[in-house]
Amino acid sequence: MNPSTFDAIKPWLNFFHPLLMWGLLAIMVYALYLGGKVRQIRSADPETRKALIKAKVKDKHHQVGSIILVLMVLGNIGGMAVTYINNGKLFVGPHLLAGLGMTGMIAIATALTPYMQKGQNWARVSHIGLNVGLLGLFAWQAVTGMEILQRILNSMFAA
Ligand code: HEM
Numbered sequence: 399m400n401p402s403t404f405d406a407i408k409p410w411l412n413f414f415h416p417l418l419m420w421g422l423l424a425i426m427v428y429a430l431y432l433g434g435k436v437r438q439i440r441s442a443d444p445e446t447r448k449a450l451i452k453a454k455v456k457d458k459h460h461q462v463g464s465i466i467l468v469l470m471v472l473g474n475i476g477g478m479a480v481t482y483i484n485n486g487k488l489f490v491g492p493h494l495l496a497g498l499g500m501t502g503m504i505a506i507a508t509a510l511t512p513y514m515q516k517g518q519n520w521a522r523v524s525h526i527g528l529n530v531g532l533l534g535l536f537a538w539q540a541v542t543g544m545e546i547l548q549r550i551l552n553s554m555f556a557a
């Protein structure tokens with residue numbers, strides 16, 4: 399790419415990761431809702447059960463889950479890439495460390511799929527625990543991420 403073209407798009411790169419991650423948070427809240435419905439299938443009365451199976455909540459949850467896995471891994475790599483492009487280094491701070499930890503956690507949560515499908519309760523409990531933990535860490539990432547964004551905006555307008 400022509401260096402001047404790259405210089406022109408470079409400032410906009412800073413907004414891509416935060417926007418993507420806010421979108422990911424919304425998708426994760428939807429997955430939580432669908433996961434609750436999947437769980438309900440086992441305890442619901444026959445009518446509700448039938449309706450939930452017809453609504454394909456299991457398939458939907460699994461599909462939304464796959465999107466979450468991809469967006470979290472690529473979003474994390476993207477955040478690191480943009481930071482490196484802009485600063486020539488990474489900042490080993492809370493946002494980077496929590497982000498890497500979250501990416502590891504999502505790998506474990508999704509790897510439990512075959513065990514959950516066999517009905518193993520330990521896998522379900524671990525899956526839910528890891529994902530609820532991820533939502534908690536996400537709140538932290540949103541706060542530290544917005545602080546980083548604020549600093550970037552301040553230096554953009556100061557320049
Ligand atoms: C915020 C993220 C997520 C939350 C809160 C969540 C929550 C849940 C819950 C509550 C269940 C029901 C467990 C039960 O039946 O007791 C479940 C099942 C399941 N989840 Fe997730 N999940 C999330 C992300 C994912 C991801 C990323 C994947 C993988 C691609 C995934 C794949 C599955 C599968 C395959 C099941 C089993 C469905 C079945 O019984 O066939 N989930 N999840």
Ligand code: HEM
Nearest residue numbers: 412415416419477478480488489494497539540543544547
């Ligand atoms: C709404 C939530 C989030 C916001 C607002 C946000 C914001 C940011 C910003 C502004 C940067 C600087 C790079 C850039 O300009 O693009 C950044 C870097 C980064 N983000 Fe996020 N982020 C969020 C969520 C996440 C999540 C969920 C993860 C991981 C799963 C993550 C992982 C990273 C990593 C690893 C870096 C590189 C940090 C460094 O080396 O200093 N972020 N983030």
